Amino acid sequence: MRVTVRLFARLREIAGTAELTRTVEAGATVGSLWKDLAREHAALAQYERSISSAVNADYARMDRPLADGDEVAFLPPVSGG
Amino acid sequence: MSSTLPDLSNEEIKRYSRHLIMPEVGVDGQRRLKGGSVLCIGAGGLGSPAAMYLAAAGVGRIGIVDFDVVDYSNLQRQIIHGTPDVGRSKLVSAKDRLLALNPHIQVDTYEEALSSENAFRLFEPYDVILDGTDNFPTRYLVNDACVLLGKPNTYGSIFRFEGQASVFGMKKGPCYRCLYPEPPPPGLVPSCAEGGVLGVLPGVIGVIQATEAIKLLTGVGEPLVGRFLLYDALKMRFRELKVPKDPDCPVCGTHPTVTTLIDYEQFCGVRPAAEASVVSVASNGFEITSVELKQRIDKGQPPRIVDVREPNEFQINRIPGAELIPLGELPRRYAELDATEELVVMCKMGGRSAKAADFLRSVGFTRVLNLKGGVLDWVDKVDPSQPKY
Numbered sequence: 160m161r162v163t164v165r166l167f168a169r170l171r172e173i174a175g176t177a178e179l180t181r182t183v184e185a186g187a188t189v190g191s192l193w194k195d196l197a198r199e200h201a202a203l204a205q206y207e208r209s210i211s212s213a214v215n216a217d218y219a220r221m222d223r224p225l226a227d228g229d230e231v232a233f234l235p236p237v238s239g240g
Numbered sequence: 241m242s243s244t245l246p247d248l249s250n251e252e253i254k255r256y257s258r259h260l261i262m263p264e265v266g267v268d269g270q271r272r273l274k275g276g277s278v279l280c281i282g283a284g285g286l287g288s289p290a291a292m293y294l295a296a297a298g299v300g301r302i303g304i305v306d307f308d309v310v311d312y313s314n315l316q317r318q319i320i321h322g323t324p325d326v327g328r329s330k331l332v333s334a335k336d337r338l339l340a341l342n343p344h345i346q347v348d349t350y351e352e353a354l355s356s357e358n359a360f361r362l363f364e365p366y367d368v369i370l371d372g373t374d375n376f377p378t379r380y381l382v383n384d385a386c387v388l389l390g391k392p393n394t395y396g397s398i399f400r401f402e403g404q405a406s407v408f409g410m411k412k413g414p415c416y417r418c419l420y421p422e423p424p425p426p427g428l429v430p431s432c433a434e435g436g437v438l439g440v441l442p443g444v445i446g447v448i449q450a451t452e453a454i455k456l457l458t459g460v461g462e463p464l465v466g467r468f469l470l471y472d473a474l475k476m477r478f479r480e481l482k483v484p485k486d487p488d489c490p491v492c493g494t495h496p497t498v499t500t501l502i503d504y505e506q507f508c509g510v511r512p513a514a515e516a517s518v519v520s521v522a523s524n525g526f527e528i529t530s531v532e533l534k535q536r537i538d539k540g541q542p543p544r545i546v547d548v549r550e551p552n553e554f555q556i557n558r559i560p561g562a563e564l565i566p567l568g569e570l571p572r573r574y575a576e577l578d579a580t581e582e583l584v585v586m587c588k589m590g591g592r593s594a595k596a597a598d599f600l601r602s603v604g605f606t607r608v609l610n611l612k613g614g615v616l617d618w619v620d621k622v623d624p625s626q627p628k629y
Contacts, residue, residue, distance in 0.1 A: 209424035237399035239432040240374035
């Protein structure tokens, strides 16, 4: 399955891109996709417990299963004011 | 909101005429604004434009909580303050500006740090709370206090070129904790002071917050509830995520575990003051001051100096002889350094270089000193001819 990943704020800077596509196995979840990304970019791993995620612009938890063509967003919290 | 709305004077009718001729606002909507109140937490990047538009729009009572002083580095985005205000209290400066914009409103200022002790007292008289703070402990505090008091929180937050906005704390909508139940570990997310911010960005987000506050007060339109707005200034794109209320949310869920305000510094892992001083005493053997470093250089015994800031910061000011290895590159570049050689690591204020020192010690470096107060202290104490940022 092909999915599109959107990264925001610091995550985008670490990965060096705001948007990428990945092929995932059947049964993949938001969480397993995140772990794949964290393996590619080790500096992402420390954000795991702090991010929120969305699938197709709907807030989603890490255990949410993915479908072909899904757009997955990962958002770190930001605090600037 | 008070059940009997205040009338508009002839002067006010003239001033607000562009509102009054729109049926969605009209005289009744304008009277609701006049009878309404908004408490701005912070008179900084977000609070500045928000408060100015709220004042111009005729919100009858605007409160501001802040305890800071206007600095030159604020002026690039905090447009409520002007160059002559540098050094003045932000509250005094903001109040002057708002009353100059609109003398028909009341501006109440609270020169204190928002805390679990004063939050209920400060929030209680206001209809809407506008979160323009710059740190996680205060954001969680504002969120929880709004949920517990049943007050809407027009939320905004910024990072470099990106911003977020939403309305939290409404009965049917989610709160900030539905989206982010746990705060990030301290130091993981850079602040504006550490990461920088495009000056116009808080203008966009702060004005969205003010728009939502005005809609809530007048009852017009669809509030940004259950929707998380994301703005990217570089791509000039808005996106929106749907965020439902989380039934398991510790504050606004069906079985809340947070029923009163807690210690938010501790919750966010920010070190309590007492412990912090102990650590700094204990770590004295690992630090060097800028004056001591200057003496070493003057004696002809300079240690190797590693500047762990980013290249654009290195361009602004630097310590002579320092080599640039940005913190993020250190894990793959530390082999360029000699683990037994004496090293001084430095950054802007000493935070990033403390992490660099910890890292270097963890990989076997034995003689690493952190420059206390960073390059800013160097400029203050040793070389005032260099600029600060």
